[in-house]
Amino acid sequence: MPQLASLPGRDIHKIVTLSHRCGHADGVEPFNEQTVLALQKPASPGREHFLVPQEDRPDHIIGYAQLEIVGTTAETELAVDPDHRRRGVGRALLRTVIDSLESNVTQIRTWAHGDLPSAAALARAEGFGRDRVLFQLGRDLDGFEWPVSWPKEARENWPVGAGAPVDLPAGIGLRSFETDRDEAEWTRVNAEAFADHPEQGRWTIADLRDRMGERWFDPEGLIVAEDARGMLGFHWTKVEGGVGEVYVLGVDPRSQGTGLGRALTLAGLAHMAAHGIRQIDLYTDESNTRAVELYRSMGFEVVRSDVQWAKRL
Structure with missing residues (x-):
């Protein structure tokens, strides 16, 4: 499984295509803005990219994970092509990311956008617990x-x-x-x-x-x-x-x-x-009750939840 400090343009294009395929299948994109912006950034200490090529088509990427180390915490997001799921690709990708960590890293966190059942099942099977919930709220201005x-x-x-x-x-x-x-x-x-x-x-x-x-x-x-x-x-x-x-x-x-x-x-x-x-969206943490109350008082309703899963190492 290739592990890179920075990505060539051809791989960036393949990862963006993978993301769009996942978004079309799941109804939600698999990566947040920070992860997408980091695709084009030069090599930086603490950031790694993990690619899963298709066995019979090595130039085709069927899985991707990005790892960012912040102090003693590892943060990652990953995605698997919809046509290659339920074959252990996501589990192998997550375990490879964890195995790459240095001994001083004591915690790993990962986002599951849309709180999909498959992502929750993988996280629980690998010993992660729900750590944080991010609400997407929305309303029409009419x-x-x-x-x-x-x-x-x-x-x-x-x-x-x-x-x-x-x-x-x-x-x-x-x-x-x-x-x-x-x-x-x-x-x-x-x-x-x-x-x-x-x-x-x-x-x-x-x-x-x-x-x-x-x-x-x-x-x-x-x-x-x-x-x-x-x-x-x-x-x-x-x-x-x-x-x-x-x-x-x-x-x-x-x-x-x-x-x-x-x-x-x-x-x-x-x-x-x-x-x-006319259509307005916003994101706020479930735990930020003051902000949630403010937006609800203006007619915003929860339309989606993203869950961050965490595991002590």
């Missing part, structure tokens, strides 16, 4: 109760309705993200807002710029809240394939509990609605 008024910084095309007005705490204003100016401040607020989050909170400026380099990135869709002391929060919206997403919503701890998170949420939704978007 019939959304928009506020009767917005703060003075709001854009003229934001929709209005009969809902409660959006008022910002005193001294706080809204604006769009500015490239080559806001990266450091955004990274600081993101780290503080998600200090307890195992993935989002460790984003670096390089991670931010990776996303800024994506075709869907629009600085006007990254709405920033600030006061005289600096950035206090942000709502980063994403539009792709005609669907909007509450991509990242973060509030500095010094402004949590002030209503700023709700105001930023509404501002981002209004920005997307003003650009003709």
Whole structure:
């Protein structure tokens, strides 16, 4: 089973094709955004790619796993071509990943997107336990109760309705993200807002710029809240394939509990609605009860669950 520190372009194409085949068969893509972005990255300490070629067609990839070491924890995602499942390929791939780990790694975690029964069966059979649940919530904006008024910084095309007005705490204003100016401040607020989050909170400026380099990135869709002391929060919206997403919503701890998170949420939704978007998705941890309650109060419902499985080594 080939194990590579970086991938040639031909293998990247095959892995993306594998991912699309899995998505078509399962109704959900097998890899998260971080894994997909890492396919094209140069070799980096702690990251490995595992390929399973088809026996009678060595140029055809039927299985793939990506491994990332973070401190003493190994994180992996894997996928097996739908036509080659139930033959032990996934089990062999997972065991190969685990066997490759150094002795200082004490835990391995893996995502099962869509919480599919087959993934759960494999995880349990290999000694993993459910560790974390990520909700995907969604709603249609038709019939959304928009506020009767917005703060003075709001854009003229934001929709209005009969809902409660959006008022910002005193001294706080809204604006769009500015490239080559806001990266450091955004990274600081993101780290503080998600200090307890195992993935989002460790984003670096390089991670931010990776996303800024994506075709869907629009600085006007990254709405920033600030006061005289600096950035206090942000709502980063994403539009792709005609669907909007509450991509990242973060509030500095010094402004949590002030209503700023709700105001930023509404501002981002209004920005997307003003650009003709009607369907909105978002992701949040099941354990983040405050966020789940906020989104449910705005009419969002759970449409999918992703499960992270973990095993002590």
